[in-house]
Amino acid sequence: xxxxxxxxxxxxxxxxxxxxxxxxxxxxxxxxxxxxxxxxxxxxxxxxxxxxxxxxxxxxxxxxxxxxxxxxxxxxxxxxxxxxxxxxxxxxxxxxxxxxxxxxxxxxxxxxxxxxxxxxxxxxxxxxxxxxxxxxxxxxxxxxx
Numbered sequence: 001x002x003x004x005x006x007x008x009x010x011x012x013x014x015x016x017x018x019x020x021x022x023x024x025x026x027x028x029x030x031x032x033x034x035x036x037x038x039x040x041x042x043x044x045x046x047x048x049x050x051x052x053x054x055x056x057x058x059x060x061x062x063x064x065x066x067x068x069x070x071x072x073x074x075x076x077x078x079x080x081x082x083x084x085x086x087x088x089x090x091x092x093x094x095x096x097x098x099x100x101x102x103x104x105x106x107x108x109x110x111x112x113x114x115x116x117x118x119x120x121x122x123x124x125x126x127x128x129x130x131x132x133x134x135x136x137x138x139x140x141x142x143x144x145x
Contacts, residue, residue, distance in 0.1 A: 020049075020051045020055050020059070021059060023044055023047075023049040023051050024040065024044070024051065024055075024056060024059050024060070027040045027043050027044055027047075028040070028063075028069070028081070028082075028083045029083060030043070031082075032082070032099065032100055033082065033097065033098035033099055033100055034070075034072045034080035034081060034082040034091075034093060034098055034100055035080055035081060035082070035098065036074075036078050036079065036080050036081075037053065037056045037057045037060055037079070037081075038053070038078075039080075040056055040060070040081075041053045041056050044056070060079075060081050063081075064081060068083065069081045069082060069083055069084070070082050070083075070084040070091070072091070072093065072129055080098075082100060084102060088109075089102045089103060089104055089105075090102070090103050090104070090105045090108065090127075090128040090129065090130065091103070091128075091129050091130065092130045092132065093129055093130070093131050093132075094131075094132065094133055094134035094137055095131050095132065095133060096133055096134070096137035096141075097134065097136070097137050099134045099136075099137075103130075105128060108126070108128050112124060112126045
């Protein structure tokens with residue numbers, strides 16, 4: 001974990017927190033792909049921002065709990081985050097580059113409601129992520145084959 005550097009000592013915690021929150025928000029807003037806390041940390045370091053990895057994890061968790069970020073757990077168990085629209089939606093996610101497209105799925109909504117009702121479930125929520133390879137990555141793979 002990265003500690004806060006000496007150049008931040010003496011500042012009020014709220015000021016540091018605000019600067020760090022703005023930096024994390026800018027990183028989230030700069031990409032449509034799902035990214036891990038480590039990816040965001042690396043981006044911020046490259047920009048010259050001094051934001052600790054623990055702070056990034058904490059802020060991402062808080063934003064996700066507030067419904068401001070969508071969360072996707074990768075096959076490796078790592079959590080990835082993306083700022084998304086506020087309406088219920090699903091994602092098409094490229095497993096090569098992480099490009100993500102928000103999609104509506106009325107058929108999925110009907111199916112989830114029907115299956116839940118058949119089994120006596122109420123207050124049902126669901127998450128659907130469709131993984132595949134986007135057209136750009138598919139072209140690159142084909143060119144290298």
